[in-house]
Amino acid sequence: QVQVVQPGAEMRKPGSSVNVSCKASGGTFSSFAISWVRQAPGQGLEWMGRIIPILGVTNYAQKFQGRVTMTADRSTSTAYMELTTLKSDDTAVYYCARDRGGRPFGYWGQGTLVTVSS
Amino acid sequence: QAVVTQEPSLTVSPGGTVTLTCGSSAGAVTSGHSPFWFQQKAGQAPRTLVYDTSNKHSWTPARFSGSLLGGKAALTLSGAQSEDEADYYCLVSYNGIGVFGGGTRLTVL
Numbered sequence: 001q002v003q004v005v006q007p008g009a010e011m012r013k014p015g016s017s018v019n020v021s022c023k024a025s026g027g028t029f030s031s032f033a034i035s036w037v038r039q040a041p042g043q044g045l046e047w048m049g050r051i052i053p054i055l056g057v058t059n060y061a062q063k064f065q066g067r068v069t070m071t072a073d074r075s076t077s078t079a080y081m082e083l084t085t086l087k088s089d090d091t092a093v094y095y096c097a098r099d100r101g102g103r104p105f106g107y108w109g110q111g112t113l114v115t116v117s118s
Numbered sequence: 119q120a121v122v123t124q125e126p127s128l129t130v131s132p133g134g135t136v137t138l139t140c141g142s143s144a145g146a147v148t149s150g151h152s153p154f155w156f157q158q159k160a161g162q163a164p165r166t167l168v169y170d171t172s173n174k175h176s177w178t179p180a181r182f183s184g185s186l187l188g189g190k191a192a193l194t195l196s197g198a199q200s201e202d203e204a205d206y207y208c209l210v211s212y213n214g215i216g217v218f219g220g221g222t223r224l225t226v227l
Contacts, residue, residue: 035216037164037218044205044207044218044219044220044221045156045158045164045207045209045218045221046218047209047215047216047217047218050214050216059214059215061215061216062119062215063119095163095164097166100175103169103170103173104154104169104216105154105156105164105166105169105209106166106175108163108164108165108166109163110163111163
């Protein structure tokens with residue numbers, strides 16, 4: 001049974017960074033890609049990027065290039081999404097999702113609310 | 119970057135049929151763009167209904183189906199139920215980069 005677990009919430013100050021974790025249990029972690037999506041309060045979904053742990057390959061949305069880094073620790077089956085130079089409009093729920101059957105977004109985490117406020 | 123467009127809101131009667139569409143400013147949406155459809159209910163994480171235009175997961179109710187229609191991706195709901203009231207998002211991929219549509223709020227009334 002696949003489970004994707006994220007922390008519930010993080011608080012940061014403007015200008016700082018956040019590193020959101022995503023632990024995916026069930027199956028061989030490195031064989032599956034992890035996608036990251038965010039949703040600002042009352043807004044739609046926004047694709048941020050994707051990492052394939054076994055290849056160490058990442059794709060990022062142009063909007064986040066230079067500010068986002070996605071990594072994966074195969075020893076703990078945990079993926080991470082670091083976003084730097086945070087601004088108030090980075091306040092959002094950040095979701096990760098693991099592949100299923102070789103296709104993205106098979107299993108979703110419950111999301112991590114990141115609040116950026118002074 | 120392409121802009122992906124969806125109807126902001128739609129209403130369907132219980133038991134009725136409705137089609138949600140997903141278009142792109144970059145031209146026709148094709149199977150090569152691997153369109154996905156997601157359902158999100160209030161306060162919940164999204165759930166994937168359809169991937170690669172028309173493929174369903176084991177949890178996708180049979181009343182949902184995906185297709186291509188007139189240069190757009192489409193999600194058809196046949197026999198709407200009250201539990202289908204939710205926000206629906208499409209995702210289109212351009213060379214490995216995903217772009218979500220703005221979402222459609224579906225009301226069953």
